Amino acid sequence: MxxxxxxxxxxxxxxxxxxxxxxxxxxxxxxxxxxxxxxxxxxxxxxxxxxxxxxxxxxxxxxxxxxxxxxxxxxxxxxxxxxxxxxxxxxxxxxxxxxxxxxxxxxxxxxxxxxxxxxxxxxxxxxxxxxxxxxxxxxxxxxxxxxxxxxxxxxxxxxxxxxxxxxxxxxxxxxxxxxxxREEDFASFHPGGSLGKRLFVKVADLMRTEGLPAVSSKTSLQEAIVVLSEGKLGNVLVLEEGRLTAVMSDGDLRRALMKEDFDMKRPVIDYATRNPRAIDDEEMLAVEALRLIEEAKIQMLPILDAERRVRGVIHLHDLVSAGIRSGRKAGTKGTKA
Structure with a gap:
């Protein structure tokens, strides 16, 4: 032109x-x-x-x-x-x-x-x-x-x-x-929009409760890797007597491979992240869960009961697929269970 x-x-x-x-x-x-x-x-x-x-x-x-x-x-x-x-x-x-x-x-x-x-x-x-x-x-x-x-x-x-x-x-x-x-009133007229999703979609609406990848803390790393792969969540829950004690992620596995004493036969707990970030409120807004995931730089957030038994997990991909986008901080605060 x-x-x-x-x-x-x-x-x-x-x-x-x-x-x-x-x-x-x-x-x-x-x-x-x-x-x-x-x-x-x-x-x-x-x-x-x-x-x-x-x-x-x-x-x-x-x-x-x-x-x-x-x-x-x-x-x-x-x-x-x-x-x-x-x-x-x-x-x-x-x-x-x-x-x-x-x-x-x-x-x-x-x-x-x-x-x-x-x-x-x-x-x-x-x-x-x-x-x-x-x-x-x-x-x-x-x-x-x-x-x-x-x-x-x-x-x-x-x-x-x-x-x-x-x-x-x-x-x-x-x-x-x-x-x-108010903003809440606008969202109620637009439940399918980004604001409606921020204000109304809860963790309970999106969390996974079945077929969760989980192993015992005494499980060998080799066996845990199989569960990690089959679970397709990039994480495996590590339990002791049915209670969450650690999470092993893809990142944990990569870091383990760099260690001189790396051993596939050792218990998974030796390479997992202990006391992982988790929440105890499935009524938490999904956008708040996304904020916690982004702050912790993780992919999956376990939802626990009062005895630290896993009720479900919410994954970053599920949040993104549902159209949840991080915005200004929601009012609900997360807890580290």
Missing amino acids: KRDQIDSHLRSARETLRTEAEALLHAAGRIDGRFAEAVERIDALRGKLIVTGIGKSGLVGAKIAATLASTGTPSFFLHPSEALHGDLGMIGPDDGVLAISYSGESEELANILPHIRRFGIPLLAMTAEKDSTLAGYAETVLDIYVEKEACPLGAAPTSSTTLTMALGDALAVALMNKRGF
Whole structure:
């Protein structure tokens, strides 16, 4: 690609971002009590907030509805055309409607406004035209006017859709703040996401309890290596009278091979790590177990009962496969059993 082409593309990108950023800044300066009124009206709903719009406004509206729903405000998107053909029945007496149209005159949207009014429920609007049909029906109007679209023709919705989406985000954040929406609340709506897994998946959900590689402390190293290999966990549990006393890992075996007195016939306990890192709480969050594994630079964490009998193990690979990722420290503390 020629240098002048690269420069042209970069100028275009920078101008687009500046134009849309300026639209957001201008809107931030215009925001007033109507925004606070909208937040209060939505918060007071006993039912759902139905978001509706056509074309690009509809696409943005679907995103706003999804954001609200995931942050504690029951919400869904309703297409105006579908509403006219039966889906108005999805709107209940305890619901509210957020209608989006830059011009405020979208035909499909305008056609359902009288029917929404019949329900006697709150109607909020996002529009750039305060004298439009939509604004006339709405109880609260949020201004999405932009001086300039980023599109060089001034035709494609660009700055205006960015502002509309950002204003939807602002509503969601204001409602989160008002309701004291916490990290735990967000995770409960996203149990499959990384945050949900950090806050809800426990050791008990992932630990292995059957077919664990274990040997007696008197077992020869040679026999222990066979169990280590067959166990496919990179570790073997070393027990005395059924209680955990040591763990031999692949790393322990490599280090043993470097010793001058290395002897395959000697007891495995001579080469294993005594008093290994372990926990006694299978209700511990999996992310906390991962933190302990990473801190100790090990691969496997045994879970013991009060008498140091092994109830199960949790392996680094199981945590990673389950999508558990280390983040900030969880509140639960591990114990060395």
